[in-house]
Amino acid sequence: MEPSFTFSCSLVGHEGDVRAISAGTHPSESSILTASRDRTSRLWVKSSEGASYFEGLSMRGHENFVSSLCVLPPSDKYPTGLIMTGSNDYNINAYTLDSVLPVYTLKGHVNTVCCLAAGKFGTLLSGSWDTTAKVWLNENNVMTLKGHEATVWAVAIIPANGIMLTGSADKTIKAWRAGKCQQTLKGHTDCVRAIAILSETQFLSSSNDTTIRRWTISGECMFEYKGHTGFVYSIALLPNGEDFVSSGEDRTVRVWRDGQCHQTITLPAQSVWCVTCLPNGDIAAGSSDNMARVFTRDHSRKASADEVELFNQQVASSAIPVQSSDLGGIRPEDLPGKEDLINPGKKDGQTKLVKVGDNVEAYSWSQSECKWTKIGDVVGSNDGKQTAGQKVMYEGKEYDYVFSVDIEEGRPELKLPYNVADDPWHVAQQFIHQHELSQAYLEQVANFIISNTAGITLGSAAPTYSDPFTGGGRYVPGGGAGVQQPTAGGDPFTGGSRHIPASSVPMETTSAPHRNIYFPKTSYITFDTANLQQIIGKLTELNESIANEYKLEQSDISQLKLMVEKLDDANSSPTLDQVKILQKALKWPQDQVFPVLDILRLCIRNQFVNKCFCNKQDGAAFISYIQQITSISCKTANKMLVFRTLCNAFQCDTGSNLLKNSREEITTLLMDCKSIKNKNLQIALSSVLLNYAVQQHSEQNAEAKFELLSAVETVLEVEQEDEANFRLVVALGTLTHNDHDSKSLAKSLEIAQTINRLQSKTSVQKLIDSAKGLLQILQ
Known part of the structure; x- marks a missing residue:
């Protein structure tokens, strides 16, 4: 046999x-x-x-x-x-x-x-x-x-x-x-x-x-x-x-x-x-x-005994929704106990449910091995109905709701799990991606969730940052660095007098003057402005609750303030002692470290500070810290400030080289945050991608450019903030300008279709102009 x-x-x-x-x-x-x-x-x-x-x-x-x-x-x-x-x-x-x-x-x-x-x-x-x-x-x-x-x-x-x-x-x-x-x-x-x-x-x-x-x-x-x-x-x-x-x-x-x-x-x-x-x-x-x-x-190709056992354990520990278990209307108390497994099955793959204590376990009959093998635990309500306050099991996880969605005639129903603390638009977008649906369904699915959870307090789609102690708006992380609308003749990113160097303006004649305004961008975006008094005030306040090991002396806080104040002084430079104070403060708990990150974001523009964090010996530890402080559980404010810090780190050669070598890790961090609906975070995220585009514009690295093109296009699919979209479009224009291979890659990603959709949904003139310029490049 x-x-x-x-x-x-x-x-x-x-x-x-x-x-x-x-x-x-x-x-x-x-x-x-x-x-x-x-x-x-x-x-x-x-x-x-x-x-x-x-x-x-x-x-x-x-x-x-x-x-x-x-x-x-x-x-x-x-x-x-x-x-x-x-x-x-x-x-x-x-x-x-x-x-x-x-x-x-x-x-x-x-x-x-x-x-x-x-x-x-x-x-x-x-x-x-x-x-x-x-x-x-x-x-x-x-x-x-x-x-x-x-x-x-x-x-x-x-x-x-x-x-x-x-x-x-x-x-x-x-x-x-x-x-x-x-x-x-x-x-x-x-x-x-x-x-x-x-x-x-x-x-x-x-x-x-x-x-x-x-x-x-x-x-x-x-x-x-x-x-x-x-x-x-x-x-x-x-x-x-x-x-x-x-x-x-x-x-x-x-x-x-x-x-x-x-x-x-x-x-x-x-x-x-x-x-x-x-x-x-x-x-x-x-x-x-x-x-x-x-x-x-x-x-000879069979896995080791330990690997086989691990696989069997993974199968046995699976959670099987009651609707998929053939439990039907049978009450768990009417099921036989585990001793019933002594009776052989009638055919291979036959499923048997047994009651073990308060649980129901599922077993499958193996005809070749003549034994029952556990294939999971049955979870959920056996009547298939949801009562108020009851969680529903789906693919081993608990949800407040699991909707059945009938997309179109002839296609099977799709399951849409939802928790009331989630943003319905974000859940709808994930549902569309998971089931390979047209983006046109987004509004319909989101409204379906909202209408079917009427009276439920839904999660906030755009969290605001109030003072963690008073609830007031006294200190906003990164405050003062918000993006302004550009003035005539000003920099389209900051509204200031900064301009694109003449050397960056394309030499060819074009009927679209906006193309010369935006592409390619050859200078990095930075986040320079801040209310130092507010930052130091919040730092002093939070310092009172910090454990002794990382608590700062008042003189330390004064040194940090002095370091920031002297950054623009050509006759002064931060000292190593000041940098060590900053490094000590960065070890504060994740929910309290945000004013320290604000100081880091300002100081890393300085050559000396940049080298202290981004040199070859310490750079890996710095990137590891960045990954830790932007984890899923961290504050959105932390993520935003880290992305602004990365933008500013590009200003110095040491930081630029570290970020070039860590591109894949940083891009992964950005992709993990792309769906967080917060204006300041999304602008900072798109600015990091734009700085990478500026960095790679003159490089002959097709793989890097493709990864960036793909990343930018992915963010554009979910981004709704006009300023962030504008920066992403400029990033695409910078990557593809005068680069035949990048144009081909962009065309293979059908970026023009994304830009056409974007252009039709905005009334912001600079975004419309930059989109037109990019479409001309991609022709």
Whole structure:
């Protein structure tokens, strides 16, 4: 008897759901390809020793979630083949084995590209939410297949005869030849999600109706496979060409043999989006916990006993919502105890619920091992209803509400979890990103949340900063450094007399004078102004409650005040003792350190102070401190002041070099804060990105520019503050001005579309002008 599949290894690295998976391409047959909601696709290469894989290539270039992938075979032009990826940005990108960015992009769909299939001679078939399938050959769209009434979720090509199959949310499968629909197959009662070719005349399909069907090409349903208890998202054939595996919303990968479910593998994730079979007989699955996992029948590739046990513990500790547990109307007190597990199950994957104390545990029967294995704890109310004040469990977390949202006909309901302390607009934006929805749904979803939580006190979308002791507005962190509207002839960022040097003005003639005003910017943005009396007053007040180890003497506070006052004095310089006092004060608790950060932000413009914090020896510790003080739990004021500090640090060569070398870490910090709706923070965040653009403008670093372009575009998607948007647009103009490669990268990100949307929503003239100038650059 053939052995069962056992856990082999995990592929860890993605930061979003793994939505598509495939065996690798020549010459890396022992590799795995994954595509994720984190906007990347990755190539994982088998290590020379053991069962593990390492990340060999991370492919970027999509501006939104990557939802599908396939491999085109080798050709004369691309001798190692091409990796094709489809995305929520409506595009299909092509990569070689050594290309981080796409070698070309296919455009034509007007909504998410959710499935791809490769055929002979470089033929590519794509399906989309726009209800069409498209046929591509040699980088050209040669045919569009129209006929479905809803999303085309599944596509496949029969190699022997070239017949193309499409499965749709309209519950049908269509067979196409030469662009004509030859047959419409009906039988599934819900969306068709996947198709796998068995032979020239037979294929498999899976559906949201929880079944898998075996069809003849003439339209006869030969067999119906039942076993899954949720949507079946993916199917893949095992090497013998007859047996297959499937994955779905019931947390499982299932192995099918002779019409029966031979083995059920439960994963510690609710959605198992995709599964594939590898040439060596192993299987790999991608899931909603950002992981891909490999399972094997080969003892030599099996994980160690400790790793297998850890995997089993992760599965056993999963929280299963009561609605997904088959508990139905059964009362927990009526369930049998754990002693009932002595009775064998009737089929592989059968679920049994038992009462253990006050808890309900779920177990799955393994036919091959003849035992029950724990797959999680059942949580939530067993009547499926929510009462006032009751929390609802969803994917192992408690929420005040879990709404069911019906986006459109033919698509499954989506779950929208919400806590009343959250900002409904922020939750709506996250919901749109998670489910790959059009941005046009944002207002509708946010209003849905608001209207369905009437009478509930919602979280503040734009927190203000009052005095932490009195509640008054006596001291505002960073106060005095607010952005003013520009005066005629003044600097568009500060309203002052600062101007762009003549050397930065483009020499070519242009009909758009605004282009000469804004691009490229060659001087750094700084936050210079402050009310020193208020800062020192707050510092003195908070110092009274500081522990003795870091408490300042009155003379220390006087020295800090003197240091700031003398910053602009050419005949004076901060002393090392003053810097040490500042470093001591920076160790204050996170909720009290903000006036010290205000002083740091002012002093770091000085060469001596800058070198003390940003030199090669101490720079790493400074960046580590920056990461700590901008953590999720920290005050928004801290984050804002840190970003202003970073802007000012660019002014000196030592700080500029440290920030150049720490670009990825700093960009990550900025992305973590991009959705915080606070005007001053967003202006500071966008200013850091603009300073990076100024720094990289004359550099020949395509990777850095791409990362910055992508980061700026990502922030623009959620930013609503006009001044912050203006700085982001200038950053894009600075990066792309007179730089052909950066223009190409910007076009691949479809930044022009984002700018057009931005331009249509603002009445601020300088933002309109800068947007026009950027669009001219991108032509």
